[in-house]
Amino acid sequence: xxxxxxxxxxWRELDRLLYDARKALVRAAVxxxxxxxxxxxxxxxxxxxxxxxxxxDLGNEMFKGGGPRDTIIIYDDGKVDDVDER
Numbered sequence: 242x243x244x245x246x247x248x249x250x251x252w253r254e255l256d257r258l259l260y261d262a263r264k265a266l267v268r269a270a271v272x273x274x275x276x277x278x279x280x281x282x283x284x285x286x287x288x289x290x291x292x293x294x295x296x297x298d299l300g301n302e303m304f305k306g307g308g309p310r311d312t313i314i315i316y317d318d319g320k321v322d323d324v325d326e327r
Contacts (some may be wrong), residue, residue, distance in 0.1 A: 246306050255299070263292050 247255065266289050274282035 246267065247303075250304055253325075258294070259296050263289060263296075266292065 266285055270282040270285040270289065273285055
């Protein structure tokens, strides 16, 4: 199967979408922890961890596949939200 290589703009768009999703999920976990049991917030945090792994894997793929070389794309300038913001 032939896989398409993303353009720099597509890598940046993908990262922005994943970064925004992560921020929203962390915020949702905080709110869920306030109004429901911590167990519900923990379920959301597990999704955040899975998303972090996907972002890491995509970063590896980006570097392997000849994508942009700046880590700002996947790691947003090294600023990763702390999962334990609750």
